[in-house]
Amino acid sequence: MLDVGCGNGQTTRLAARRASRGHVVGIDLSAPMLERARATAAEDGLTNVRFDRGDAQVHPFPSGSFDVAISRFGIMFFADPVAAFANIGRALRPGGRLAFLCIQDMSRNDWLVVPFSAMRAYVPRPDFARPGAPGMFSLADPARIGEVLTSAGFEAVTPTAVEAPMLFGRDADDAAEFLLNSGPARFILDRVDQTTVGRALDAVTAALRPFEGPGGVRLRGAAWLVSATRPRGG
Secondary structure, eight states: OOEEOOHHHHHHHHHHHTTTTTOEEEEEEHHHHHHHHHHHHHHHTTOEEEEEETTTTTTTOOOTTTEEEEEEEEEOOSHHHHHHHHHHHEEEEEEEEEEEEEOOOGGGHHHHHHHHHHTTTTTTOOGSTTSSSSSSSTOOOOHHHHHHHHHHEEEEOOOOOOOEEEEEESHHHHHHHHHHHHHHHHHTTTTOOHHOOOOOOOHHHHHHGEEEEEEEEEEEEEEEEEEEOOOOOO
């Protein structure tokens, strides 16, 4: 099994436990994340997992070496998604399966709508919110998903809408700190002064108060669970 954009390796480790008679390879560009992934896998005593540093768009995977490729929000950032998925497809055996999660439109994700709406008085709407643009929303349109994967040589492309409440912190202060240090917010806030950052933090904290509950701050997340297959004759 191949885990594309594995980050700190949580999904890779989960896959390794499920595929106890197989082997799982996680690939990512971040050396610090891969170091953490290797250390955690060692602590967990997992011996059927390996982490490689590389760009899945062009990495020279051995042809037909994997039964399944998975990704959790790690495949929306390809510069050339058709070429990238074609490369991943070649790494799968004929009949091999692809399954991944990619984010739906920003309007369907309260964990983005709430903080960015609160910050609107201080920062502009981020460019990454444009559907189809390179970045986290590049595959927000299911028609685009089908177009990309079909062009990359996959068949039986099936996007299924999924939603779940996501936990972001113990309370509003904790959740605001976490969200404003996440990638989407840092993309914007790293370009403004610290006074503006402080005002944005206060605004987001206030906006998150209504979402506090006994189990912490939970906000809706919406994604596409996509499955596809490499043709047996491909």
